[in-house]
Amino acid sequence: MEIEPVPEPAEKLLVAHREGEPGAFRELVERYRRPVFGYLVRCGVAEADRDDLFQDVFVKVHLSAHRYDAARPLHPWLFTVVANTVRTYFKKKRARSLFLVEADADPALTVADDAPDGEAIAVAKETSSWLRKAIHALPMPQREVLILAKIERLPLQDIASSLSLPLATVKTHVRRARLRLIDAYERRNEARHD
């Protein structure tokens, strides 16, 4: 009987990379490529920018690897980098969109009070799922917390430290995000019955 090798913990991979072990970083990227890319997609990063942002995240991981405390879990640390990269991305996008209308923005989709910018709305248009649209319509703080909590399965305390938010604020964001999704679900059902 062939026994599958037990994978190295991700923490060890980054430490190994830090110490110059070849192949460790590739394995780390392979391990995290889906969660990181999924976060970018679900946060509403435009399709044209996702690949670049994905690379930026891992370059930052490499450049910041010396700051990583190996005694702590890697997952929240890495998502701190991801979340900050996405925030910076949206900040720049917003600065631009302050003056320029996104060509393909659909005003009809601008329903959320502090909804994502036109780019995120455009992403929402690409998808067919009401849920994806509803997630994209969430305010950014609620969106990122919900994705980390529900999709990346990070404990709320880890999200709080990843995003430098008080735990109570994280809970509030999670609660409000779910309430909005439930509301969107109900509205969608009503629309279907009409």
Next chain:
Amino acid sequence: MTETCRTLRDTIALEGLMPDDEALRAHLETCDDCTQFLERARAVELELDALGPEDVSDDVVETLLARPELTRPVRPRRSMQWALGLAAAAVLGFVALNITLTGHKEMRAPMTLNTGPGGGGGGGQTPKKEDNAELQATDELKSLGYLSGEAEAPEEDLSSVRRKFVQEFRENEVAEAIPEAVGEDERLAEKSKRTQGVVTVTGESPLIAPLEDVAVDFGVAGSVASPAPADTSAEEGFARSDADDALKGVLGGRASAVAPEKRVHVDPVYPAAGKDQNAIGVVVLRVAVDAAGNVTNAVVVRSVASLDDAAKEAVLQWKYVSSDQPVRTFEVEVTFGSEEPDGESAAFDRSRVDGLSFREAKGYWSNTYQPGDPAVRALKARLESAGFAVAPHAKARPVDQPFDAPARGALSVSMQADRRAIGGPSRVLVQVGVTGAAVRGRRRPPMNIGVVLDVENEAPASVRALIEALEQSKQMGDRFRLIIPGQGEVVAPESFHHGPVRVALDEAASSGDVSAALANALRWVHAGDDPTMPLGTSLVILVTPKKLGHELERLSQLAHRSAVGGVPVSVVGVGDAVDRDELDRLAMAGQARRYLLDNANDAAGIVSRELSAGSRVVARALRLRIKLAPGVRLVDVIGSHPLSERQTTQVKQAEKSIDLRLSRNLGIEADRGDDEDGIQILIPSFYAGDSHTILLDVVVDAPGPLGDVTAKYKDLTLLRNTEARASTSLAALSARNVYGPLETNVSENFLAHRLAERLERTSDSLRRGDSQGAVIVLEQAVAHFRARGRHHDIEMTRDLAMLRSYIQLVTAASEPSLLSYLADSLRFAAATKLSPSAST
């Protein structure tokens, strides 16, 4: 929904699961709504769990792994490097602080307006500035109105908030008025007391607390600025080193998240040095407040050199609500308006009665009522088509006018002063208000319309929809015709029905000169113009998908001549190829409207507006004659000016022309020609449901009559000449009830005029390429409004937010196209502020 329902739903929403709590589970069994909610929550959870994985392509991963940055070894921890980096950050932070201190405070301040104690930053928790740039950017955009937010008051609550503010404003006004009643000596003593600093104890009011505390006495205001970030990060500490170090040096405390409620306010003493320099502006200070609510330290973070000490001295006497936090720090603003009403301040300060120059209260003055002004409509169209996401002019709202609709006839007129009583010589605003009847359900008159359809080959769907909408709107007596260049009149009025129209559209192919087609259309429409019908019931619409190019000049001449003869020319541009500026010029020459038709859904709206445009006028040739009582001296008619002899002749000719035309068409007896005493203002057309105000700035020596107004007009609802009159007077000051809602309305209209003037002046500065000058005008306006305005007024709050938006945008803008857009936006906001129908 019960409290248990809310708790249950919150728990489900937090955990995404059925709650463990027994009581909540028991509630579920009895509450159908909550059971359904749980089912929906479960469905959402299932769908969240079912979201498929997203993966990046292998190529991207390979590209990443080949990036040169990854070939460099990971940097080891080196404390020396870290220290050097920190030192560099400190230097950069110091430079950044200096830039911040010399920059525009308004770019950070407006968050205050929607945020009150306990109201912002997630229940008193303010996230780190650096880590939460996104949140802060969102908040800032919300506060500027680019995004709406949960924190904003719901629309339906505004009226109640406003009522409360008006009530408080009235009380403040009475308090201010009393010194006038007790003689000049007491008044001077009171003024002297104020300049020494007046202590005001602010009561607890959940409605008022979220807004700013502003003293209105002589233009000095203190207010809480944007909440300071709580958890100051290391980098921020350097960026704010001056202020924070000074505070921390004394206190060693932690910065507070949200500015607490102020309990005691002390006005700053306007310093002699400031008076000498005529200094105004906003001093921003960072203050530390102890647990008892005392301000224990204050550091100037934005300076107005001669006013800093006065601001600091006052702020150190302020008191806030106590707290269990040993130290709280946040920023506050102290606004100084100039006490002396010279220059810029004179526009706002109307307390002075001596040394004024007066105007003769007679002759013709310019009309300030310009609904549907083609220039403003053209401006609006340019703004809509500019493609910029920001629209600060959307915040501009006209003042709500509390005038009664006319009980009978087309118009009602009112006269109102800004106070009910005076104690001695006073500067008073007198407002003449005109309101048009709503005339609901009024059937439009028969229309005589020629449509010139300049389309090549087959008419596009949007054009078909337009013509079909016109055909479907046809009523008894309407005469519509369709003209195609090169083909002539393809559908005559008598055959303008579905079948012939459809055939014509199928075969529509413009092949000739559009100018010739327009000339023919005008000739036919003029020939079919029924002299018994009111003006505006005959018109020509040119529909074109093309640039007009060299034909524009000829078309404009034709349109102008036709409009002068009583048949306006509207233009509909189809698709993207049209030149909007060309269409604007043509519509202005034709004294009508310009539309852009991008899709079939817009067609019915365009037709509806065109058909109703002529029938919205309820009065023509409105002549207002305002006579001031003896002893009432005119300083100015705000926003208006006396007409020259030549202009007066033109106005009288226009009035006579309308008079004769309506006499001929509608049988309303011609009655114009003679001049009258007093100030005369001629308004050619007044629209249904509109309101308009004219403000007179006067000096009154004693209580008694102020004057009267007569409105003579051609009433299109009763089809006869009609007159309306009103008058007003001032009582002797007794004690209270000097200011009521109607008096408040006069002051609000005055401030709206002043705001509009500043917006126009800013627009002019931008057009000259003087962005810096534009920002100065805006900042002065903010300072004056904060000082003179009624800060608890929701309209004032909105106006201030708009001004701050403009400051931010003008400061940030450098592209010529954006600057031009902002200049248009400012001018449009000014027009909107003064007239609800400026762009209709």
